[in-house]
Amino acid sequence: MNGQDGKVSVRLPDPLRLLPTAGELAVRLLPQGIPPLRDEFLARTGLFRNPLDPDATPGDPGLFGPDSVTWRLVGHVSVAIAGLRAALLQTLSVPVPTAVDSTGAFYDDFLGRVGRTGAFVQAQNLGSMDEVYRSARRVRALHRRIRGVGRDGTEFDATDPHQTAWVSVTLTESFLVAADRFGPGRLGRADADAFVHQQSTHAALLDPRVDLDDVFADPEQRAALQAGTLPLPLITDGELPTTYAGLRTTMRAWTDELAVSRLTRALLDGTVGLVTVDGPAHHVGRAFVLATLSTIPDDWHDLVAPDSNRLMERLAAESVQVPLATLHAVVGELPSARAARARVAAGR
Helix, strand or coil, X not given: CECCCCEECCCCCCHHHHXXXXXXXXXXXXXXXXXXXXXXXXXXHCCCCCCCCCCCCCCCCCCCCCCCHHHHHHCCCCHHHHHHHHHHHHCCCCHHHHHHHHCCCCCCCHHHHHHHHHHHHHHHHHCCHHHHHHHHHHHHHHHHCCEEECCCCCEEECCCHHHHHHHHHHHHHHXXXXXXXXXXXXXXXXXXXXXXXXXXXXXXXXCCCCCHHHHHHCHHHHHHHHHCCCCCHHHHCCCCCCCHHHHHHHHHHCHXXXXXXXXXXXHHHHHHHCCCCCHHHHHHHHHXXXXXXXXXXXXXXXXXXXXXXXXXXXXXXXHCHHHHHHHHHHHCCCHHHHHHHHHHHCCC
Protein backbone atom coordinates (compact mmCIF):
# COMPACT_ATOMS: atom_id res chain seq x y z
CA MET A 1 0.00 0.00 0.00
CA ASN A 2 1.09 3.59 -0.55
CA GLY A 3 0.52 6.47 1.83
CA GLN A 4 -0.20 10.02 0.70
CA ASP A 5 3.49 10.79 1.11
CA GLY A 6 4.40 8.18 -1.48
CA LYS A 7 6.02 5.94 1.13
CA VAL A 8 5.52 2.19 1.20
CA SER A 9 3.30 1.02 4.04
CA VAL A 10 3.57 -2.55 5.25
CA ARG A 11 0.78 -2.38 7.83
CA LEU A 12 -2.66 -0.94 8.35
CA PRO A 13 -2.91 2.88 8.48
CA ASP A 14 -2.07 4.26 11.90
CA PRO A 15 -2.40 7.98 12.77
CA LEU A 16 0.63 7.70 15.04
CA ARG A 17 2.79 6.88 12.00
CA LEU A 18 2.67 10.58 11.13
CA LEU A 19 5.22 10.98 13.92
CA PRO A 20 8.74 9.53 13.73
CA THR A 21 9.26 6.43 15.83
CA ALA A 22 11.94 6.17 18.51
CA GLY A 23 13.95 4.06 16.09
CA GLU A 24 13.78 6.68 13.34
CA LEU A 25 14.90 9.39 15.75
CA ALA A 26 17.85 7.29 16.91
CA VAL A 27 18.97 6.76 13.31
CA ARG A 28 18.74 10.48 12.56
CA LEU A 29 20.47 11.68 15.69
CA LEU A 30 23.10 8.98 16.27
CA PRO A 31 23.77 7.15 12.99
CA GLN A 32 27.11 5.81 14.27
CA GLY A 33 26.07 5.34 17.88
CA ILE A 34 28.22 6.52 20.75
CA PRO A 35 31.71 5.19 19.94
CA PRO A 36 33.12 4.70 23.48
CA LEU A 37 29.94 3.02 24.71
CA ARG A 38 29.52 1.16 21.43
CA ASP A 39 32.94 -0.43 21.51
CA GLU A 40 32.67 -1.42 25.17
CA PHE A 41 29.17 -2.83 24.72
CA LEU A 42 30.07 -4.90 21.67
CA ALA A 43 33.25 -6.21 23.30
CA ARG A 44 31.44 -7.26 26.47
CA THR A 45 28.34 -8.81 24.88
CA GLY A 46 29.72 -10.31 21.69
CA LEU A 47 26.58 -9.21 19.86
CA PHE A 48 26.51 -8.40 16.14
CA ARG A 49 29.90 -9.91 15.36
CA ASN A 50 31.33 -8.84 12.02
CA PRO A 51 31.53 -11.88 9.68
CA LEU A 52 33.21 -10.04 6.80
CA ASP A 53 36.73 -10.80 5.57
CA PRO A 54 39.19 -8.26 7.06
CA ASP A 55 41.57 -8.90 4.15
CA ALA A 56 39.05 -8.17 1.40
CA THR A 57 40.20 -6.01 -1.51
CA PRO A 58 40.24 -2.31 -0.52
CA GLY A 59 37.78 -0.28 -2.54
CA ASP A 60 35.60 -3.26 -3.49
CA PRO A 61 31.96 -2.09 -3.19
CA GLY A 62 30.50 -5.59 -3.38
CA LEU A 63 27.18 -6.20 -5.11
CA PHE A 64 25.41 -2.99 -4.13
CA GLY A 65 27.79 -0.42 -2.68
CA PRO A 66 27.65 2.03 0.23
CA ASP A 67 25.01 4.31 -1.31
CA SER A 68 22.50 1.50 -1.77
CA VAL A 69 19.29 1.10 0.20
CA THR A 70 20.46 -2.42 1.05
CA TRP A 71 23.45 -1.13 3.02
CA ARG A 72 21.14 1.24 4.87
CA LEU A 73 18.70 -1.46 5.96
CA VAL A 74 20.90 -4.46 6.68
CA GLY A 75 23.23 -2.36 8.81
CA HIS A 76 20.53 -1.63 11.41
CA VAL A 77 19.91 -3.56 14.65
CA SER A 78 16.33 -4.30 13.55
CA VAL A 79 17.75 -7.05 11.32
CA ALA A 80 17.61 -9.31 14.39
CA ILE A 81 13.81 -9.16 14.36
CA ALA A 82 13.79 -9.48 10.58
CA GLY A 83 15.81 -12.67 10.81
CA LEU A 84 13.54 -14.24 13.42
CA ARG A 85 10.40 -13.27 11.51
CA ALA A 86 11.74 -14.70 8.26
CA ALA A 87 12.80 -17.95 9.93
CA LEU A 88 9.30 -18.41 11.39
CA LEU A 89 7.64 -17.79 8.03
CA GLN A 90 10.05 -20.04 6.17
CA THR A 91 8.97 -23.04 8.24
CA LEU A 92 5.44 -22.71 6.80
CA SER A 93 6.66 -24.25 3.54
CA VAL A 94 6.78 -27.83 4.78
CA PRO A 95 9.85 -28.96 2.76
CA VAL A 96 11.97 -26.26 4.47
CA PRO A 97 11.75 -27.55 8.08
CA THR A 98 11.86 -31.13 6.77
CA ALA A 99 15.16 -30.35 5.05
CA VAL A 100 16.53 -28.74 8.22
CA ASP A 101 15.42 -31.78 10.26
CA SER A 102 17.36 -34.03 7.89
CA THR A 103 20.58 -32.35 9.01
CA GLY A 104 19.96 -33.36 12.62
CA ALA A 105 19.83 -29.76 13.83
CA PHE A 106 16.10 -29.17 13.79
CA TYR A 107 15.37 -28.77 17.49
CA ASP A 108 18.78 -28.08 18.98
CA ASP A 109 20.16 -25.49 16.58
CA PHE A 110 17.32 -23.28 15.37
CA LEU A 111 18.96 -20.10 16.63
CA GLY A 112 22.31 -21.29 15.30
CA ARG A 113 20.72 -21.66 11.88
CA VAL A 114 19.32 -18.14 12.15
CA GLY A 115 22.81 -16.89 13.05
CA ARG A 116 24.48 -18.67 10.13
CA THR A 117 21.83 -17.37 7.76
CA GLY A 118 22.51 -13.88 9.12
CA ALA A 119 26.24 -14.23 8.45
CA PHE A 120 25.50 -15.36 4.88
CA VAL A 121 23.13 -12.44 4.32
CA GLN A 122 25.72 -9.98 5.66
CA ALA A 123 28.40 -11.42 3.34
CA GLN A 124 26.09 -11.26 0.32
CA ASN A 125 24.83 -7.76 1.01
CA LEU A 126 27.90 -6.06 2.47
CA GLY A 127 30.85 -8.24 1.50
CA SER A 128 33.33 -7.79 -1.32
CA MET A 129 32.64 -9.48 -4.65
CA ASP A 130 35.00 -12.31 -3.68
CA GLU A 131 33.01 -12.84 -0.48
CA VAL A 132 29.75 -12.86 -2.44
CA TYR A 133 31.22 -15.53 -4.72
CA ARG A 134 32.62 -17.66 -1.90
CA SER A 135 29.53 -17.49 0.30
CA ALA A 136 27.22 -18.40 -2.60
CA ARG A 137 29.44 -21.36 -3.53
CA ARG A 138 29.58 -22.52 0.09
CA VAL A 139 25.80 -22.47 0.54
CA ARG A 140 25.18 -24.13 -2.81
CA ALA A 141 27.59 -26.93 -1.88
CA LEU A 142 25.69 -27.43 1.37
CA HIS A 143 22.33 -27.43 -0.40
CA ARG A 144 23.45 -30.15 -2.83
CA ARG A 145 23.78 -32.53 0.12
CA ILE A 146 20.32 -31.82 1.53
CA ARG A 147 17.76 -33.79 -0.41
CA GLY A 148 15.65 -36.87 0.25
CA VAL A 149 12.45 -37.90 2.04
CA GLY A 150 11.62 -36.82 5.58
CA ARG A 151 10.35 -38.95 8.44
CA ASP A 152 6.79 -37.96 7.55
CA GLY A 153 7.22 -38.80 3.86
CA THR A 154 7.76 -35.21 2.71
CA GLU A 155 10.19 -34.91 -0.17
CA PHE A 156 12.74 -32.11 0.11
CA ASP A 157 15.52 -30.72 -2.03
CA ALA A 158 17.43 -27.67 -0.82
CA THR A 159 18.41 -26.83 -4.42
CA ASP A 160 14.74 -26.48 -5.50
CA PRO A 161 14.45 -22.97 -7.03
CA HIS A 162 10.86 -22.59 -5.82
CA GLN A 163 11.82 -23.17 -2.19
CA THR A 164 14.89 -20.95 -2.60
CA ALA A 165 12.55 -18.19 -3.75
CA TRP A 166 10.32 -18.60 -0.67
CA VAL A 167 13.29 -18.31 1.68
CA SER A 168 14.37 -15.16 -0.15
CA VAL A 169 11.04 -13.33 -0.30
CA THR A 170 10.27 -13.98 3.37
CA LEU A 171 13.59 -12.41 4.32
CA THR A 172 13.16 -9.48 1.94
CA GLU A 173 9.70 -8.69 3.27
CA SER A 174 10.86 -9.14 6.85
CA PHE A 175 13.66 -6.60 6.34
CA LEU A 176 11.10 -4.08 5.09
CA VAL A 177 8.63 -4.79 7.89
CA ALA A 178 11.29 -4.61 10.62
CA ALA A 179 12.67 -1.36 9.20
CA ASP A 180 9.20 0.16 9.19
CA ARG A 181 8.18 -1.02 12.64
CA PHE A 182 11.43 -0.95 14.59
CA GLY A 183 14.17 0.58 12.45
CA PRO A 184 15.01 3.48 10.15
CA GLY A 185 11.40 3.85 8.98
CA ARG A 186 9.34 3.01 5.94
CA LEU A 187 10.87 3.41 2.51
CA GLY A 188 9.75 5.45 -0.45
CA ARG A 189 8.48 3.45 -3.41
CA ALA A 190 11.68 3.82 -5.44
CA ASP A 191 13.86 2.69 -2.52
CA ALA A 192 11.54 -0.23 -1.76
CA ASP A 193 11.65 -1.34 -5.40
CA ALA A 194 15.45 -1.05 -5.43
CA PHE A 195 15.72 -3.06 -2.21
CA VAL A 196 13.51 -5.87 -3.52
CA HIS A 197 15.50 -6.04 -6.76
CA GLN A 198 18.81 -6.15 -4.89
CA GLN A 199 17.69 -8.89 -2.53
CA SER A 200 16.36 -10.98 -5.40
CA THR A 201 19.65 -10.51 -7.24
CA HIS A 202 21.81 -12.01 -4.53
CA ALA A 203 19.27 -14.77 -3.79
CA ALA A 204 19.24 -15.76 -7.47
CA LEU A 205 22.94 -16.66 -7.20
CA LEU A 206 21.95 -19.74 -5.18
CA ASP A 207 20.19 -21.17 -8.22
CA PRO A 208 22.22 -24.13 -9.61
CA ARG A 209 21.43 -22.88 -13.12
CA VAL A 210 23.75 -19.90 -12.57
CA ASP A 211 27.39 -20.64 -13.41
CA LEU A 212 29.11 -18.74 -10.61
CA ASP A 213 32.62 -19.41 -11.92
CA ASP A 214 31.70 -18.01 -15.33
CA VAL A 215 29.88 -14.95 -13.96
CA PHE A 216 32.55 -13.88 -11.49
CA ALA A 217 35.46 -14.56 -13.85
CA ASP A 218 34.01 -12.38 -16.60
CA PRO A 219 34.36 -8.61 -15.94
CA GLU A 220 31.35 -7.80 -18.12
CA GLN A 221 29.08 -10.26 -16.34
CA ARG A 222 30.34 -9.11 -12.94
CA ALA A 223 29.56 -5.50 -13.87
CA ALA A 224 26.09 -6.48 -15.11
CA LEU A 225 25.46 -8.38 -11.89
CA GLN A 226 26.40 -5.32 -9.83
CA ALA A 227 24.19 -3.13 -12.03
CA GLY A 228 21.25 -5.53 -11.64
CA THR A 229 21.01 -6.17 -15.38
CA LEU A 230 22.48 -9.68 -15.63
CA PRO A 231 19.75 -12.19 -16.59
CA LEU A 232 19.25 -14.63 -13.72
CA PRO A 233 16.79 -17.54 -14.15
CA LEU A 234 15.01 -17.17 -10.80
CA ILE A 235 14.18 -13.57 -11.74
CA THR A 236 13.47 -14.04 -15.44
CA ASP A 237 11.23 -17.04 -14.61
CA GLY A 238 9.19 -14.86 -12.26
CA GLU A 239 9.99 -16.76 -9.05
CA LEU A 240 11.74 -13.74 -7.55
CA PRO A 241 10.24 -10.22 -7.76
CA THR A 242 12.03 -7.03 -8.70
CA THR A 243 9.54 -4.49 -7.30
CA TYR A 244 7.70 -3.96 -4.04
CA ALA A 245 4.37 -4.61 -5.75
CA GLY A 246 5.80 -7.82 -7.17
CA LEU A 247 6.94 -8.85 -3.70
CA ARG A 248 3.45 -8.41 -2.29
CA THR A 249 1.96 -10.39 -5.18
CA THR A 250 4.51 -13.17 -4.74
CA MET A 251 3.86 -13.43 -1.01
CA ARG A 252 0.09 -13.61 -1.51
CA ALA A 253 0.49 -16.30 -4.16
CA TRP A 254 2.29 -18.51 -1.64
CA THR A 255 -0.59 -18.53 0.86
CA ASP A 256 -2.26 -21.68 -0.52
CA GLU A 257 1.04 -23.59 -0.38
CA LEU A 258 1.68 -22.94 3.31
CA ALA A 259 0.90 -25.51 5.97
CA VAL A 260 2.07 -26.81 9.34
CA SER A 261 3.29 -30.36 9.75
CA ARG A 262 3.85 -32.02 13.13
CA LEU A 263 7.53 -31.30 12.69
CA THR A 264 6.83 -27.64 11.99
CA ARG A 265 4.45 -27.34 14.92
CA ALA A 266 7.04 -28.65 17.34
CA LEU A 267 9.63 -26.17 16.12
CA LEU A 268 7.28 -23.20 16.07
CA ASP A 269 5.85 -23.88 19.52
CA GLY A 270 9.30 -24.33 20.99
CA THR A 271 10.63 -21.15 19.38
CA VAL A 272 7.62 -18.97 20.13
CA GLY A 273 7.49 -20.25 23.71
CA LEU A 274 11.27 -19.98 24.24
CA VAL A 275 11.17 -23.33 25.98
CA THR A 276 14.96 -23.57 26.22
CA VAL A 277 15.42 -20.12 27.78
CA ASP A 278 15.08 -19.59 31.53
CA GLY A 279 15.12 -16.72 34.01
CA PRO A 280 15.09 -13.01 33.13
CA ALA A 281 16.26 -13.75 29.60
CA HIS A 282 13.02 -15.62 29.00
CA HIS A 283 10.88 -12.57 29.86
CA VAL A 284 12.99 -10.22 27.76
CA GLY A 285 13.11 -12.63 24.85
CA ARG A 286 9.38 -13.24 25.09
CA ALA A 287 8.66 -9.55 24.55
CA PHE A 288 10.72 -9.55 21.37
CA VAL A 289 9.09 -12.76 20.12
CA LEU A 290 5.64 -11.25 20.68
CA ALA A 291 6.74 -8.06 18.93
CA THR A 292 7.87 -10.18 15.99
CA LEU A 293 4.56 -12.06 15.91
CA SER A 294 2.72 -8.74 15.80
CA THR A 295 4.17 -8.15 12.32
CA ILE A 296 2.83 -11.39 10.82
CA PRO A 297 -0.35 -10.96 8.73
CA ASP A 298 -3.56 -12.58 9.91
CA ASP A 299 -3.58 -15.13 7.07
CA TRP A 300 -0.33 -16.65 8.33
CA HIS A 301 -0.51 -15.76 12.01
CA ASP A 302 -2.76 -18.66 12.98
CA LEU A 303 -0.33 -21.07 11.36
CA VAL A 304 2.66 -19.66 13.23
CA ALA A 305 1.14 -19.02 16.66
CA PRO A 306 -2.58 -19.92 16.84
CA ASP A 307 -2.81 -19.35 20.60
CA SER A 308 -1.00 -16.01 20.70
CA ASN A 309 -3.00 -12.94 21.72
CA ARG A 310 -2.91 -10.16 19.12
CA LEU A 311 -3.42 -7.42 21.73
CA MET A 312 -0.51 -8.67 23.80
CA GLU A 313 1.62 -8.76 20.67
CA ARG A 314 0.75 -5.16 19.85
CA LEU A 315 1.60 -4.06 23.40
CA ALA A 316 4.90 -5.96 23.21
CA ALA A 317 5.69 -4.28 19.89
CA GLU A 318 5.24 -0.89 21.51
CA SER A 319 7.25 -1.91 24.57
CA VAL A 320 10.36 -2.88 22.58
CA GLN A 321 10.47 0.34 20.56
CA VAL A 322 12.51 2.28 23.11
CA PRO A 323 14.93 -0.58 23.96
CA LEU A 324 15.65 -1.12 20.26
CA ALA A 325 16.09 2.62 19.68
CA THR A 326 18.43 2.77 22.69
CA LEU A 327 20.40 -0.17 21.32
CA HIS A 328 20.82 1.62 18.01
CA ALA A 329 21.72 4.86 19.80
CA VAL A 330 24.60 3.00 21.46
CA VAL A 331 25.67 0.70 18.61
CA GLY A 332 24.79 2.75 15.54
CA GLU A 333 25.43 0.93 12.29
CA LEU A 334 26.30 -2.72 12.78
CA PRO A 335 30.01 -3.60 12.83
CA SER A 336 29.69 -5.39 9.48
CA ALA A 337 28.28 -2.25 7.83
CA ARG A 338 31.05 -0.09 9.30
CA ALA A 339 33.66 -2.60 8.16
CA ALA A 340 32.20 -2.61 4.66
CA ARG A 341 32.30 1.17 4.47
CA ALA A 342 35.88 1.17 5.72
CA ARG A 343 36.81 -1.35 3.03
CA VAL A 344 35.38 0.88 0.30
CA ALA A 345 36.98 4.02 1.74
CA ALA A 346 40.39 2.31 1.90
CA GLY A 347 40.46 2.11 -1.87
CA ARG A 348 39.99 5.80 -2.48
